[in-house]
Amino acid sequence: MKPAPFDYLRPRSLAEAAAALGEEPNAKVLAGGQSLVPLLSMRLAAPSLLVDINGLPDLAGIEVTGAGVRIGALARHADVLASADVRRVQPLVSLALEQVAHATIRNRGTTVGSIVHADAAAEMPVVLALLRGSVDAASTAGTRTVEATDLFVGPLETSLRHDEIAVSAFFPALEEGRGVAFEEIARRHGDYALCGVAATVRLDGDAVVEARAGYLSVNEVPTVVDLTAVLEQGVDDATLRQAGQDALGSLEPVADIHATAAYRAHLVRVLTARVLRKAHADASTMAAR
Numbered sequence: 135m136k137p138a139p140f141d142y143l144r145p146r147s148l149a150e151a152a153a154a155l156g157e158e159p160n161a162k163v164l165a166g167g168q169s170l171v172p173l174l175s176m177r178l179a180a181p182s183l184l185v186d187i188n189g190l191p192d193l194a195g196i197e198v199t200g201a202g203v204r205i206g207a208l209a210r211h212a213d214v215l216a217s218a219d220v221r222r223v224q225p226l227v228s229l230a231l232e233q234v235a236h237a238t239i240r241n242r243g244t245t246v247g248s249i250v251h252a253d254a255a256a257e258m259p260v261v262l263a264l265l266r267g268s269v270d271a272a273s274t275a276g277t278r279t280v281e282a283t284d285l286f287v288g289p290l291e292t293s294l295r296h297d298e299i300a301v302s303a304f305f306p307a308l309e310e311g312r313g314v315a316f317e318e319i320a321r322r323h324g325d326y327a328l329c330g331v332a333a334t335v336r337l338d339g340d341a342v343v344e345a346r347a348g349y350l351s352v353n354e355v356p357t358v359v360d361l362t363a364v365l366e367q368g369v370d371d372a373t374l375r376q377a378g379q380d381a382l383g384s385l386e387p388v389a390d391i392h393a394t395a396a397y398r399a400h401l402v403r404v405l406t407a408r409v410l411r412k413a414h415a416d417a418s419t420m421a422a423r
């Protein structure tokens with residue numbers, strides 16, 4: 135099948151791109167095209183206009199400061215993954231990106247595009263949500279910051295308006311006393327996960343003061359669950375097993391052609407325990423440094 139006809143614009147400035155989106159409600163931004171082009175080809179999307187932002191190199195930056203990592207809308211997954219500074223300041227971004235797709239797709243696909251595509255099976259939306267990150271969005275009305283907690287509103291749906299361009303995503307830095315970990319199960323490395331879990335654990339001395347986990351490919355939207363109450367009691371086989379069970383209380387594993395709901399529930403139990411144990415060990419190692 136071929137895409138439905140559409141107009142194509144490659145603007146020279148962000149202002150030109152924003153104006154084009156403002157004038158045409160059925161326009162779509164084209165970034166890496168790794169999700170949008172297949173959707174066009176299958177006619178699951180039929181925009182009247184594609185606004186190709188690849189001519190705006192100012193959006194390709196990756197800025198790493200003590201506060202965190204800001205990733206521009208044209209930074210490719212591969213560029214972010216290659217950055218030692220990103221890995222140092224917020225290792226969870228790099229750990230998750232290692233699992234995103236295959237090398238050729240990471241060379242073209244953008245991390246911001248992945249976030250605003252808001253696929254519940256994708257790694258980066260849930261990492262942004264878990265880390266309490268945000269997205270900056272620009273339109274002819276100016277730029278606003280949308281917190282991750284307000285961003286993901288439904289399957290493949292964000293709270294961004296049709297006339298807004300996501301210009302960057304911000305991931306806060308790893309704080310002292312905090313550890314992170316990421317685990318997923320996919321049929322082949324690089325395929326979309328059957329279930330994935332990202333976790334962060336914060337210690338005060340030996341005591342767990344915060345434990346949260348983010349789930350991909352489980353619910354229809356990226357979902358974060360607070361598991362502090364169970365891990366405050368200690369981190370051992372019993373509490374980790376209980377954490378997996380507690381997480382399921384806040385999740386509704388979906389069934390599809392890849393996995394049954396029962397199998398996903400099993401993966402939630404197994405991966406929650408595994409990833410919290412790793413995040414706890416990571417936090418302990420940080421504290422010992």
Ligand SMILES: Cc1cc2nc3c(=O)[nH]c(=O)nc-3n(C[C@H](O)[C@H](O)[C@H](O)COP(=O)(O)OP(=O)(O)OC[C@H]3O[C@@H](n4cnc5c(N)ncnc54)[C@H](O)[C@@H]3O)c2cc1C
Nearest residue numbers: 163165166167168169170235243244247248256257300326
């Ligand atoms: C075979 C295959 C396997 C894959 N496996 C995985 C995987 O395991 N995990 C994973 O996370 N992803 C996977 N992907 C998707 C990949 O990560 C994409 O790169 C990503 O989802 C979208 O980024 P993009 O830059 O290609 O966006 P595009 O395809 O260009 O756009 C996707 C959507 O986001 C919108 N958009 C993009 N950028 C902006 C912006 N700056 N502002 C506003 N709207 C914007 C577009 O309008 C469109 O609706 C896979 C893709 C393929 C083809």
